[in-house]
Amino acid sequence: MEKQPNNPLHGITLAVxxxxxxxxxxxxxxxxxxxxxxxxxxxSVKSSLKFLRRTDWAREKVERLYIRTFK
Known part of the structure; x- marks a missing residue:
């Protein structure tokens, strides 16, 4: 498995x-x-995942909020 030291979300699924x-x-x-x-x-988590997996701009916003909140 390749390491990604510059990716703060490495190993964290979108569901999580x-x-x-x-x-x-x-x-x-x-x-x-x-x-x-x-x-x-x-x-719901299920409907959110379905939308976010198809919509890159929304997924990026969610990922940025996660990083700001938990990192």
Whole structure:
């Protein structure tokens, strides 16, 4: 397995990122920080993952928030 010393998210799955952010902020606060429908309307980890895996710009915002919050 190749190491990635410059990648702070190496080894952390998108599911873990979404779950930790949702647990930390709650869906309402998460939607206020990143206003995307998967956080606003009937939010769930499953629906968020489906959207974020297809939408690079939204995934980047979520990953940046995770890094700022937990690193």
């Amino acid at each position: 990122v979404v779950e930790r952010l949702a647990d930390h902020y709650g869906w309402e606060e998460l939607a206020a920080r990143i206003p995307i429908n998967c956080f606003k309307s009937s939010p």
